[in-house]
Amino acid sequence: MADLELESRESDDGALVVVRGEVDVATAPELRDALFALVDGGASRISLDCRGLDFLDSSGIGVLIAVRKRLGDDGSLTLEAPPAHVRKVLELTGVSEHVTITS
Amino acid sequence: MLLRRRLLLLFVAIIAAVLALGISMVVTVRERDDAQQRERRLSVAMERAAQLSTAYAEQETGERGYVLGERSDSFLEPYENGRATARRLVRQLRPVLDTAALRAQLDRVTSAVTTWREQAAAPEIARARGGDSEGAAELVATGNGKALFDKVRTAQATLTQRLQAEERRAARRLDDVRSRLTAVFAAIVLVAVLGAVLAGWLIRRWVTRPIDELADEVRRVRGGAIDSPIQIAGPPELTSLALDIDAMRGYIRQQLVESERSRQAVEQSAAVVLTLRSELEPVVSDIPDGWTTAGRLRAAEGVVAGDCYDLFATGRGEIGLVVVDIAGHGATEGILALRCKEMLRMALTSATSPGQALETTAGILGDMGDEVFLTAFVAAIDTRDGTVRYANAGHPAAYIVGDDSVVALEPTGPLVGLLVPGWETAEATMAPGENLCAYTDGLIETRNGDKEFFGPDRLVELLQGARCAEAPAVVKRCIDEVELFSPDGLRDDATIVVLCRAE
Numbered sequence: 001m002a003d004l005e006l007e008s009r010e011s012d013d014g015a016l017v018v019v020r021g022e023v024d025v026a027t028a029p030e031l032r033d034a035l036f037a038l039v040d041g042g043a044s045r046i047s048l049d050c051r052g053l054d055f056l057d058s059s060g061i062g063v064l065i066a067v068r069k070r071l072g073d074d075g076s077l078t079l080e081a082p083p084a085h086v087r088k089v090l091e092l093t094g095v096s097e098h099v100t101i102t103s
Numbered sequence: 104m105l106l107r108r109r110l111l112l113l114f115v116a117i118i119a120a121v122l123a124l125g126i127s128m129v130v131t132v133r134e135r136d137d138a139q140q141r142e143r144r145l146s147v148a149m150e151r152a153a154q155l156s157t158a159y160a161e162q163e164t165g166e167r168g169y170v171l172g173e174r175s176d177s178f179l180e181p182y183e184n185g186r187a188t189a190r191r192l193v194r195q196l197r198p199v200l201d202t203a204a205l206r207a208q209l210d211r212v213t214s215a216v217t218t219w220r221e222q223a224a225a226p227e228i229a230r231a232r233g234g235d236s237e238g239a240a241e242l243v244a245t246g247n248g249k250a251l252f253d254k255v256r257t258a259q260a261t262l263t264q265r266l267q268a269e270e271r272r273a274a275r276r277l278d279d280v281r282s283r284l285t286a287v288f289a290a291i292v293l294v295a296v297l298g299a300v301l302a303g304w305l306i307r308r309w310v311t312r313p314i315d316e317l318a319d320e321v322r323r324v325r326g327g328a329i330d331s332p333i334q335i336a337g338p339p340e341l342t343s344l345a346l347d348i349d350a351m352r353g354y355i356r357q358q359l360v361e362s363e364r365s366r367q368a369v370e371q372s373a374a375v376v377l378t379l380r381s382e383l384e385p386v387v388s389d390i391p392d393g394w395t396t397a398g399r400l401r402a403a404e405g406v407v408a409g410d411c412y413d414l415f416a417t418g419r420g421e422i423g424l425v426v427v428d429i430a431g432h433g434a435t436e437g438i439l440a441l442r443c444k445e446m447l448r449m450a451l452t453s454a455t456s457p458g459q460a461l462e463t464t465a466g467i468l469g470d471m472g473d474e475v476f477l478t479a480f481v482a483a484i485d486t487r488d489g490t491v492r493y494a495n496a497g498h499p500a501a502y503i504v505g506d507d508s509v510v511a512l513e514p515t516g517p518l519v520g521l522l523v524p525g526w527e528t529a530e531a532t533m534a535p536g537e538n539l540c541a542y543t544d545g546l547i548e549t550r551n552g553d554k555e556f557f558g559p560d561r562l563v564e565l566l567q568g569a570r571c572a573e574a575p576a577v578v579k580r581c582i583d584e585v586e587l588f589s590p591d592g593l594r595d596d597a598t599i600v601v602l603c604r605a606e
């Protein structure tokens with residue numbers, strides 16, 4: 001069974017979420033619930049610390065897209081230091097055009 | 104503090120205030136009535152005192168007339184009657200004199216009259232009656248009678264003065280009490296108004312507002328926000344009610360989640376689902392000579408796949424190849440995959456370029472929903488010269504594999520679902536003997552127990568050097584290996600399609 005650990009830190013208008021483990025069809029709902037709660041709570045800039053992200057498949061992509069749409073035009077979604085294969089999937093699917101990726 | 108206790112205290116306070124003011128009013132009214140009565144009494148007393156004065160004057164006049172003038176009995180009448188009248192008036196006057204001082208003064212008046220009678224009037228009358236006119240006149244000349252009667256007059260004047268003074272005092276008292284009564288009335292009205300305002304404000308604060316807030320929260324959840332908690336600020340009974348309602352919301356949400364799961368479980372076992380499964384695997388037909396095709400779709404454990412593929416002849420000397428991967432799986436996703444595949448097939452068949460086919464399909468699907476997206480690989484292969492026109496929407500690169508060459512057909516646009524239009528159509532070529540392989544990420548992202556990926560390298564390895572006749576075997580081998588990689592069952596749908604150009 002895949003494991004996912006999330007740690008959120010909220011600031012004035014944003015939030016930083018440290019993601020550790022794997023995001024797949026089983027754990028994606030957990031990530032979705034956490035990020036949706038932050039957006040609904042007023043965060044407009046969300047950063048995901050992806051250094052500990054081991055795996056992200058299409059369900060994870062779906063969550064990122066949904067969060068991006070929910071943030072709207074005024075908001076931003078940033079992925080910090082995603083591993084190479086995750087970055088590749090984001091570029092492959094074109095999602096990298098809609099989120100900010102930093103090293 | 105509990106709401107019921109707060110309200111109880113509020114009402115007790117209001118009732119206590121009303122009672123206090125009510126008692127005060129009753130007492131003040133009683134005082135006013137007393138004051139009014141006293142004033143009336145004194146008024147009566149003054150009248151009677153005046154009458155008494157007249158009665159005494161009549162006696163004196165009568166007596167003098169009899170003694171000094173004609174000893175006519177008619178002059179004695181006023182003396183005798185006046186006495187009776189005076190006695191009656193005194194009897195009537197005494198009860199309405201309500202202070203000891205007034206009564207004492209009345210006594211002084213009556214005793215002065217008695218003294219005058221006994222020491223002056225009676226002896227003078229006796230002498231006059233006895234025929235001794237000179238003797239009577241002598242007595243009168245002493246002035247004793249006059250002096251004594253003057254004392255009576257003085258005493259009477261004093262009584263009258265005192266009565267007047269008391270009357271004035273009683274009138275003042277009545278005014279005071281009347282003012283006080285007005286004040287008490289005003290206070291009652293003020294307390295009633297203030298009490299009502301205070302009660303209204305407190306009830307709004309303690310009851311109405313928290314209830315409105317709770318109603319808003321409930322409406323919000325009813326409107327669809329089943330995930331957000333319900334809580335309000337307010338008195339203990341209402342906050343605890345909010346907690347109970349929130350627990351109910353949690354229960355409902357739980358039920359929704361479970362019901363959704365049950366529905367999906369039911370879907371999986373329905374006959375419709377079995378039909379759907381088979382629909383997703385196409386019947387490949389009409390492939391021109393010299394071209395071999397093979398394909399397999401393996402759904403993730405126990406579900407209907409979100410993958411779909413098709414290989415068909417477009418009717419213009421072309422082979423159409425479509426691979427669609429919808430995020431997720433289940434009957435809904437399976438149907439959507441089927442629809443997309445059909446739309447792409449139709450577009451390719453009507454000579455639309457692969458890039459255009461994607462745009463048209465994306466346009467028709469519109470905004471599919473927040474988390475729905477798909478990746479797709481769409482290609483039209485010219486069977487005469489092996490030209491491959493393709494468009495790749497965020498999909499893992501397809502490969503053209505020869506004996507010692509590998510060409511990757513990378514994405515020409517983003518995945519479908521981001522509402523961003525535009526997929527380029529690119530070109531490549533298949534030489535005789537080469538294989539074109541398209542697949543979904545479920546194939547290459549399968550991992551074994553050591554967290555190793557099956558990966559595109561392994562895929563290419565299996566394809567390299569494979570002859571066309573071996574295409575079905577290669578496909579089967581791929582799927583078998585993928586299944587070996589995941590002994591607990593596939594996590595994602597895995598699809599592989601191979602097209603081979605004869606040598």
